[in-house]
Amino acid sequence: MSDAYNSSWFAEKLTDRSIRGIALETSALIRAGALPVGAKLPPIRDLAFSLGVSPATISEAWSELRRQKIITGRGRNGTWVSGDSFVAKPERLASVGHYGAGVLDLTMAVPDRALLPALGNALVHAVSTEKLNSYERSRILPELEADVRRTWPYEAEAFLATNGGYNAVYTLIHALVPPGAAVAIEEPTGMRLLDILEDHGARIVPVVCDSDGPLPASLRQAMLSKPVAFIFQPRLHSVTGQTVATRRMAELAEELRDTDVLIIEDDGLADISDAPRQSLGRVFPDRVIHILSYSKTLGPDLRLAVLSSTRLIIEQIQSYRSFSSGWTSRILQGAAAWLLRDETTAEGLKEARRLYQARRDNLVRALAERDVIVPSGGGLCAWVPVASEPFALVTLAARGIAVHPGKKFAVQPTHHLRVATSNLTDRYEEVANAIALAASGG
Template structure:
């Protein structure tokens, strides 16, 4: 039976009646066990009255605790302590069958096939001789890497910065450049990890609806009316939908953004596993565009490396902020990436990977269409498969040992699709894979036609 802790109980234990103080001291009471899991908290109005503060102050403190999943509930029903764990969790990343487990066939994560990645031995040997190795000097980017990336960068950028991967860059940009409480506009749907970061930071999210050509101009115009501090979108290929951003649409977005003060973040997470040309608004708005290119999909995730370009002012702001953490990206990994970018054999291997991924997407999509499921192969490493409205095919497939990513992970609104990674499904297994997933798409199918279990899906050939 739950125990209610009334407002007077709190008054004797809370010494700092500010939003931060109430949140921190209540969290301490939970941590020490004085407020056990299951305890019911006083109403916002009652606690505000006893503390002689505004209800908004208590409400904001409760919101902070709710955001960290320490308490739950709101309104007339009150709030309860639900956890004594204080580690923030990327809820979208950890939900929907995305947590690896033995025997799980993972078609949820759009990751490269390890067999198609370049060998790193020679690159790392070159990296071990990097300029300035073992120095504590905080360099933005090694000259050898800057020369290598400039050759194919989509515009003549003023400054470059080597970073520890694409999402690490987004995390840093949001913390360094977005004022507290300022809204951020993001294309909808978007990468689930971007939503995890924004939600953990309690940033007001302004969704910008997309169609088959990219973020819609009318949706961006509506979002810009709210004066967001930043707009984040994916140039080239959308990692969730597999759609290409057209040059005409990019031009329309650029004309709208030029009339605003919003920072523009181009997050190219798919990278060079697509044949689509690199595009950017950087040449149009060099003072406000931040272009981020990840090399994980093409060269390997353990390089943990991306490169961002921006104005010299923004690059210096980011470099200064990085002083709170490592301060610079490994010179070994920077030099190794430069070697791979300059190596003709690696270029051939990446081109081969692109053709294989394209063939796998097209074959798997064709198998779905043969079963009556309307699917387009798209670009990149995955594509979308529609599901019946409100039907949780992702959870059903997860229970059968197959992970696909539910649409709800990529949007603030429910989306009736699942994302299926085609990158690691060889053509020889496409028909079998499509049949298994298609049977889970319509409610009621399983009663008459059980799923084939996941172990029949083998590893990529």
Template sequence: MTKTVDLLWLSSQINDASVKGIAQAASTLIREGHIAVGMQMPAVRELAEVLGVSPATVSAAWGQLKKQKVLAGKGRSGVWVSGNTVMPRPIRFEKIGNYGDNIRADLAMASPDPALLPDLQLALQAAIQSPQLNSYYREAISLQLLNAVKPRWPYSAEAFLATDGGFDAMNLVVQTLISPGDRVIIEDPTATRLLDMLDNVGAEILPLSCDHEGPQPDALATLLEKAPVMVIYQPRTHSATGHNISRERRRALAQVLANSSTLIVEDDGIGDLSVEAGWSLGAIYPERTIHVRSFSKAYGPDLRLAVLSATSEMVKRIQAWRNFGVSWTSRILQDAVAWMLESASVQQDIAVARETYRQRREKLLRALASRGLELEARDGLSIYIPVVSEQFAMITLAARGIAVLPGERCRLGPTQFIRVSIASINEQQLDMIANALVIASGREISLGADL
């Protein structure tokens, strides 16, 4: 018979009855062997009563440990210890890329084509002339980068912060401004790592449904009734679906948000590769908007650079938390990006890259359409393909040596889809890829297709 952890003993080991405190105390007891793998945890309601907290608090604590694969189970079967290695991990993100050795076309990661990135030599030569080079002065953003981004920013922001890439910026926001149990609205689907980040801090995720114009205003209005602390969305060129938010939808979202005090966080991950000009609700709600723009995909992943804007108070809070670690982003990288933003030749390179990606995207869309699979032309480094079954699609494509991203990595709802990168697609493989994608979608190939 499975042994149950003694209720009164466990409660005596918990000194902080918050979500974080309960999770930390339990994880320490499990890691140190005081609670063995296989043991049953006390009933949620009973532990909550002894601790003097709501059952939801204990459930949220157990939820954190379930995501770390330490606890398992729910409902009448109860919760038991399933592992003793407690380590926060981006589980969704880590699953991307493990497709075996027989892959001929890896279309899972929507990474920029290295051949279309600007040459960094002149930019780095200019950057090493930084007047603050090798100083330990903790400035939020270099003067050169600040002067370069301000004229291009979509609203007049109060304060700016340079970070080590877009996901670093988003993680700083999440770690600083969200507490365990806080409710956070986020688009469904969204970027894989954003879901991992929210899971890691123990947020309650409220999925926001989207269509081809962006987040749906009625759905947002309903979710705002649950008093979330934050809403996160991608203002242009969505990483999973490729949609850009239409001007009418922007106005509708702004109207819905008018009657709330919820923080607005905008994740502009594709940056200058988007066909749309930058925009922000910060133009309307500057006091509660955080706008993040990444420069990695357009200018170079190894630059690891993004810029965040917010109020001075929010930037100070984020910077204070950041001081536990690196404190500031390399001025060499900041000033290299600043130089490229003001270089006419680099901006021409970016325009060429944007056009090349458009051509590659449209070639694949035409190949699919000729086989009976008509898809809407959107934007970005990938295309979104609805499928009957993601599992069938992944198995079908893997058997043909093709890897793509399954929707489950970046969605919360039931909609089945795959994301297919076009960034570095091999045109010689185009027919093979198109045929496989149509079959994987659950449709029959049109008889007119070139087989």
């Protein structure tokens, strides 16, 4: 089969000799069935010669098709057509399982719905929002901006409402980061952040963390890769439950001072944490993008986050958004503004924060009694060390408990489990017993 699809065959079929053109026309041949699944592609140098382009051009085109899961393989064994269609999907998120009624699902570090505020009065207020149902592509509702500014961690020049925290990251990455560019990101990190970067084709440069946050030496090493951006969580870490120490923020600022790296701060848990809000925007207001999501505190169906930066950067992000929705629902923005001013909501959040902390502490304490040590922290989950992730997952599954392996939250090898605690209201001893057995590695 492979002899029929040599470099001469390709030279007759491909008319656009650019990287993008070669990738698009080759994928079209595959989807049309002219180049079937299983066909071996010609060597890069042979094809480059026949097309009159450089080997680097073919290599880049093949990299794009490889990223789309259309072709596979490389090196001496050759490259093969592995699929005739491509549906973009977040690989890490998509691998989350669906569990039966008898399984204790501790994979989802999501808010307890019973602890979220009621939305009725907020939505009644929201229907009287200024310019409701206008097609004007407004960046943020004035009343929401006013409420947000009161507690924002630095004096930001401009604000933008988005459809949730990950939507904010997805949009700004596509607006500001060229495909293939290097992006430094703390490790571990949110699996959906990695999905976004991998789908965009970014070169992910991990920055190792300790209990105080990203390590300055690791960030310094990452800067050698000339990243376009550095992404980290400046407040409560969504995976480890740690908070970046004030002195560590200052040390990170020193590492970033003589660079032009875009600094993306993702505060995804917001006031689930009782730690003060902090931002490098105080030092680098010209290149910080600070994101605050309200999904965990006010409710995921509000689909709301707010980001800040310079007017120029906000304009660039908004310009990209104009290809799709163009603005975030004024009804949802108005509802969030009402909730941010509501004393009952504030009291409810205080109680939710106490309960989330107690649930995490109860599991961490039970694990410590079994010699499994998880650092103190907060948030909606625990980052549990294990000898072997595969063994731990199988052991827990046999006992009807589902958790995430650490590898979903990192690009380097890990030896951890991410255990959600936000909805773990009881059964601490049972879970701790199972984890202690799983953590041993057999």
